[in-house]
Amino acid sequence: MITTESTVRQVTLAQAIGEALAEEMRRDPRILMFGEGTATKRPDLVAEFGPARVRNTPLAEGIIAGTAAGAAATGLRPVADLLFAPFLCYAMDEIVNSAGKLRGLSGGQFAFPMTILAMTGAGWGVGAQHNHNVEAWFVHSPGLKVVMPSTAGDMKGLLKTAIRDDNPVLVFTDIGLLEQAGPVTDAAIPLGRAALRREGDDVTLISYGKTVATCLDAAARLAEQGMSAAVLDLRSLKPLDEAAILASVRRTGRAVIVHEAAAPCGVGAEVAAILAEKAFAALKAPVVRLTGPDAPAPGNFMLEQALLPSPDAVTAVAARLCAGPVPCPA
Template sequence: MQELTVNDAVSSALAEEMRRDPRVLMFGEGVATTRPDLVAEFGSERVRNTPLAEAVIAGTPAGAAAMGLRPVIDLLYAPFLTLSMDAIINSAGKLRYLSGGQFAFPMVVLARTGAGWGVGAQHNHNLEAMFVHAPGLKVVMPSNAADFKGLLKSALRDDNPVMFFMDMTLGHTPGAVPAGEHVVPLGQAAVLRSGRDVTLVSYSKTVGHCLTAAQELAELGVDAEVIDLRTLKPLDEATLLRSVRKTGRLVVVHEAAAPCGVGAEIAALVSEQAFEALKSPVRRLTGPDAPAPSSWVLEQAGVPQPEAIVRTAAGLVLCDEVSA
């Protein structure tokens, strides 16, 4: 094991995959400036800065992927994705299907998201559900350094376009990362804590909030199971359903707003396929349906905190026990 920050884990994955496969190249807003180590090792042909033109940045790799290259692009902040959605959704996401499988589109899009840096609404917006809704795309949103490295390596090897969202506040968070080759398959959730009373499901930085809440719930006599989705599409339905059928209760936690969010999809999935196991209604804890504020304090108020998770989960379990 080695101790790496999330940012270092991402850099390690990029370097290893560029060494492994000469078709991997990277470009985007400032990537050659912020990653001089990659430029020094692989040259300016494979690591390039681009103009601040998101539609061009996203359109170029769609063509490069169709020609057999494996591009990864960095669009910095997630809201900038709105300027590049035609290339990502209407071209990269659909052309493999439209070609009858004759073309592959191995394209990875990096974008930073999440509260904690006070960068304001035009730089902070959790858009992951928009891309989950788009056919042909895969969507990844890790919570720890080991998964950032392992999932990015899998994304770079995948023959489909992959949206790779990185929470800004996790970038400098250290964690244990296996030394040597470390690949985490896309589409597999992780059960980070086993429990019998309630299932807490999350992704990205709110996974840490769920783990903190689970410790506090244990002091109240509530045994919580914590699941890190890791990949939002494809979704690991089997792990989710297995957990809910065991605990009978579900709380879904994410920073993005509630309407048509990932939590809504999970609630529908469980209601359709595990309704008979539910002992109480599914609960969602999400961010507000509002633009993100620039104030750090107000940002934090919009993110589901451990206290709210404890209150919600304990309410489900303890109320059921009282009524029984």
């Protein structure tokens, strides 16, 4: 993609979502959007596309997701905004049992081209019923795709692709990144491709969402200490860019996986398993995960922030791995 200066602009990640929605709805009249407060909060979309395509819904996540699935199976391409990731618990049947499974169970008779939006992560101190990084649940469910971008540009490009995809795609927005600005273009970004944010030879820091910035910070500190850290932003959790993970870790021989979601059966566990299965011979040190705790996120901004993987911790663990043979890091 060749971009000229005029097509690259700086917008916030929140604005990037609005741009992706507007551009896609302009392109395809089958796309419509609904959710709790969607029309109220996006008057520009209502003005351009009308109230039939941009709708407020009752506070009822199950029927919002079910309506999206039913509409997707019969000719529309809905985008449903379920607001906060923990609210997806009310919509699990429609997302997991219907949208995810009824294509396979019906022998491929129906497709479910739908996009689910949900916010998550530390940033507002809203507590565990608004902040719970549940992305791995959906990675574990057949028929679904999952993305969690770390930049405004990725959010716009990946959301556009999600809307064009003929499968249900969950697009998780990291609350902590909503107001972060970055360059955007009009181009769609394919799912399933990680972004190598920084080249490196000694250790690969693998992450997604807001902890990508944590890893970049750590990589800069490691460079000051004479260590060269690569930073790989997964962006797409399913499909997962296994080739990029393996290529980087085969080069560095060391991997630290960093995410805000809890460790048990998380995306980091999957990445670690892939490395154990397919890059064992290249590993010079144990694979380490640094994650949020297996605990409800506190509704207390200071505590919420304190429980995130920190640049200090990532730097320390990576440095220890690079120092030489280690039995097992803390």
